[in-house]
Amino acid sequence: MINPNPKQFxxxxxxxxxxxxxxxxxxxxxxxxxxxxxNPIEFITRSTGDWTLYFLCITLAxxxxxxxxxxxxxxxxxxxxxxxxxxxxASHFTTFLWFDHFFDITEMLKDVYKRPFITVGFIxxxxxxxxxxxxxxxxxxxxxxxxxxxxxxxxxxIVMLGMLHFWWMRAGKHxxxxxxxxxxxxxxxxxxxxxxxxxxxRETGIRQSAVVQKRQPT
Amino acid sequence: KLLGKQNPxxxxxxxxxxxxxxxxxxxYYEFGTDKAEPxxxxxTLKTRPWTVSIEGEVKKPMTLDLDSLMKLAPMEQxxxxxxxxxGWSMVIPWEGYSLSALIKKVEPTGNAKYIEFTTLAxxxxxxxxxxxxxxxxxxxxxRMDEAMHPLALLTFxxxxxxxxxxxGAPVRMVVPWKYGFKSAKSIVKIRFLKEQPxxxxxxxxxxxxxxxxxxxxxxxxxxxSQATERRIGEDGFFTKKRKTLMFNGYNDVASLYTGxxxxxxx
Numbered sequence: 001m002i003n004p005n006p007k008q009f010x011x012x013x014x015x016x017x018x019x020x021x022x023x024x025x026x027x028x029x030x031x032x033x034x035x036x037x038x039n040p041i042e043f044i045t046r047s048t049g050d051w052t053l054y055f056l057c058i059t060l061a062x063x064x065x066x067x068x069x070x071x072x073x074x075x076x077x078x079x080x081x082x083x084x085x086x087x088x089x090a091s092h093f094t095t096f097l098w099f100d101h102f103f104d105i106t107e108m109l110k111d112v113y114k115r116p117f118i119t120v121g122f123i124x125x126x127x128x129x130x131x132x133x134x135x136x137x138x139x140x141x142x143x144x145x146x147x148x149x150x151x152x153x154x155x156x157x158i159v160m161l162g163m164l165h166f167w168w169m170r171a172g173k174h175x176x177x178x179x180x181x182x183x184x185x186x187x188x189x190x191x192x193x194x195x196x197x198x199x200x201x202r203e204t205g206i207r208q209s210a211v212v213q214k215r216q217p218t
Numbered sequence: 219k220l221l222g223k224q225n226p227x228x229x230x231x232x233x234x235x236x237x238x239x240x241x242x243x244x245x246y247y248e249f250g251t252d253k254a255e256p257x258x259x260x261x262t263l264k265t266r267p268w269t270v271s272i273e274g275e276v277k278k279p280m281t282l283d284l285d286s287l288m289k290l291a292p293m294e295q296x297x298x299x300x301x302x303x304x305g306w307s308m309v310i311p312w313e314g315y316s317l318s319a320l321i322k323k324v325e326p327t328g329n330a331k332y333i334e335f336t337t338l339a340x341x342x343x344x345x346x347x348x349x350x351x352x353x354x355x356x357x358x359x360x361r362m363d364e365a366m367h368p369l370a371l372l373t374f375x376x377x378x379x380x381x382x383x384x385x386g387a388p389v390r391m392v393v394p395w396k397y398g399f400k401s402a403k404s405i406v407k408i409r410f411l412k413e414q415p416x417x418x419x420x421x422x423x424x425x426x427x428x429x430x431x432x433x434x435x436x437x438x439x440x441x442x443s444q445a446t447e448r449r450i451g452e453d454g455f456f457t458k459k460r461k462t463l464m465f466n467g468y469n470d471v472a473s474l475y476t477g478x479x480x481x482x483x484x
Binding site: 031042111114117118 | 251
């Protein structure tokens with residue numbers, strides 16, 4: 001089993017941080033050397049949207065990966081990955097608010113209200129904010145582990161909203177190839193949780209019924 | 219090289235879109251759904267020999283090869299705005315002649331109410347046909363009076379050159395007062411019909427893409443506003459999007475639609 005020492009772990013984490021920042025740096029560099037194509041705003045919107053979904057999937061893959069490999073230290077990388085998902089979601093939203101609406105909040109809200117695919121995308125982004133805010137150790141303590149965990153499990157719903165946003169965006173142009181790939185990955189990641197939950201419930205159920213049987217008078 | 223005589227009626231003060239943008243940012247699903255893909259994949263399209271068959275409600279059905287089609291009327295250069303249904307626009311100098319010249323030659327019968335354009339659909343040349351995004355072949359259409367309007371351009375070139383494959387070579391329609399997808403590319407068949415043809419995007423999502431699809435800032439697409447547009451190659455990051463004009467600014471065509479509810483027939 002791979003088990004990095006603290007120094008190796010720090011190096012790994014720093015490398016991962018740099019890698020996770022690359023898509024953003026790429027956009028900045030492309031903007032400067034005029035490589036964002038004929039429609040730069042669209043390029044940025046799509047790229048940040050894609051990377052939000054990638055990072056949501058990567059974050060949701062941490063637990064399954066940890067369980068399959070037994071590498072428990074992976075959990076210590078999850079917060080950073082989740083925050084990158086938020087970072088790209090925020091860039092995506094900012095592009096929309098800035099370059100599509102020029103900070104005209106009323107116009108923006110009209111758009112959010114009128115168009116279902118924007119509505120769900122916007123809700124997903126708003127729901128991500130409390131998760132980002134409560135990602136610190138202090139907040140975990142203040143909320144208490146149970147409540148914190150409950151709050152952070154809303155990410156399952158958020159990723160589904162994000163998927164729906166992407167699906168609807170592509171629906172008008174009937175271009176489902178990528179949403180299908182994404183949807184499958186998200187479905188696998190979520191179904192694993194359902195499976196583990198049911199398995200755990202059954203096992204505790206069996207244990208409990210065993211206890212009950214023992215107590216019965218013979 | 220294909221330089222038409224510049225038609226001064228269709229000159230424009232708007233800045234022409236850079237050739238590079240107009241030839242690398244394309245919607246041509248037969249070569250892929252990504253906008254960069256047509257430029258990458260359309261090299262396989264063989265544009266010669268090429269014939270266009272003209273069928274249906276006409277007194278003189280015929281099959282024309284490309285050369286005779288090009289010689290049918292004098293070639294003009296016209297600068298048109300192009301407004302995509304997705305909310306962006308370009309300004310492109312096209313070379314071609316009014317479709318009406320061809321229509322007059324084949325003599326439509328009294329039954330001809332609509333005209334239908336069919337795009338080539340050959341899997342060997344067009345990798346995008348393997349994808350089920352649309353029903354192939356791509357079909358578009360116009361009402362007869364729209365097709366006869368002098369603005370409707372049967373097009374063979376752009377920027378003084380023959381059409382690049384990704385822009386619909388060797389012959390396409392350009393209907394500047396309608397969203398871009400109404401202008402069929404790489405046309406192999408033109409049919410004159412009694413009934414309104416079943417057009418590709420309308421078949422796919424009738425609630426989003428109407429048969430008429432006139433550029434109209436007051437009728438939104440269900441998923442985005444059509445009130446504004448981004449001009450490709452001209453507008454920078456910090457330029458506000460420009461207002462979309464009714465009929466893309468081609469007010470001449472308004473008389474074609476008098477008495478029609480354009481919100482219903484969008």
